[in-house]
Amino acid sequence: MTDTMKDxxxxxxxxxxxxxxxxxDLIKVDxxxxxxxxxxxxxxxxxxxxxxxxxxxxxxxxxDDETIEWYVFFEE
Numbered sequence: 314m315t316d317t318m319k320d321x322x323x324x325x326x327x328x329x330x331x332x333x334x335x336x337x338d339l340i341k342v343d344x345x346x347x348x349x350x351x352x353x354x355x356x357x358x359x360x361x362x363x364x365x366x367x368x369x370x371x372x373x374x375x376x377d378d379e380t381i382e383w384y385v386f387f388e389e
Contacts, residue, residue, distance in 0.1 A: 324387045328380040331359035341382040
């Protein structure tokens, strides 16, 4: 059996509201792609804790009506 590496590309998929996001999703924050580690809902929005490729943690807060860019890996 031979192993092959597939050509994967990160592509913009949609603008999502925080209620549509889930842990493990890739989003763009301040021109950086990060993975959602934890997402918790508050009275008027969501706390989203992230991790980047350098294993650095981050935090953003989004209100219910805000949107954020959601990305997915696409196999060519």
